[in-house]
Amino acid sequence: MSTNTNNNSPARIYVVAAHPHWRESRVNRRLLEAARATPGVDVNDLYDTYPDYAIDVKVEQARLARADLLVLLHPIQWYSMPALQKLWIDDVLDYGWAYGTGGRALEGKDCWLVATTGGPEGSYHPQSYNRYFFDAFLPPYEQTAALCGMRFLPPLLFHGARSAPAAEVTAHVEVFKERLLSYPDWPELEGLDVCVSCPVPEIDRPTAQEES
Template structure:
């Protein structure tokens, strides 16, 4: 289901899907359709909802508060996320609400990155043209989650999306849909480390004057 701009819906997951050109997407468009069909999942198409980049911060915060799992679904662009998703993080995850001194609204939630890359898995290697394993680009996601008191779940990534076979795409979409339906009953959940404590001293982020 799609999240309205004014009325948050209690859900098992809130999917933030960001792709600047949905019509050109081979994989993310199908992932978006699977998320919309999953029971108990609320979906926000960021580029469809905010074409002018004017994010409704209050509505987004209410939607995030209403779900235990936050999904960041997007193609990897320049080793990071699309610009509208970065703007969402900048504007929605505010000091004093998402992180900071004392309790935060996101404490104890889970964050799951569902991403696609244009480069093959082999390109993310010290001998490949991307020079690093894909995990080397994850610390900003992991630390964003940790600073907000959220657990960063193992990402679901499809490499080489431009050249992936139909069978590979279908299998990937099926895994995504099943994971959304079965959360939080994933086999590996009991083996995951708890979220690290990241206490921000008040003097590091003084309130505006």
């Protein structure tokens, strides 16, 4: 299992990174390396840790429970996240643990999306080929966090990753590193709303016997 914790104290930040083709990555690979070099950050490269897609749910829940901040680091693929990261969310954010009856393990934590797009920012526009502003693709992330009682932080996005100048990539990586080091002392968090409450009625989640 690929684990990187840079000190002996419990990690406050858990970076869950997913990229099916790290060798081809211009930006995400640099962000992953920066996270690994940041003291106090627990980093998990999902495609290295779980090449067979068999996620160890208990281990992942323990790592997530120790953290104050969950970072989802990945490229945007078909307007969403890579398949293994979606599977991680499906398996780890379990009913009764992350949400629903008795599911309070993540309440009060923060969730931060750090993502890249291949297309430039201008392509995310009603008059361009992606047809929507990029914010239109964020609700699934925001609501996933909300259902778990987590605060969804303003995402850190990098558009046009395939063609961006090297200097822009370097500057973006430096911003990411500074944010990891300074969390939670980000000025924009002072006015950010607390976690919303989205309780799931038990009637909406039948028992295993009823489901069968």
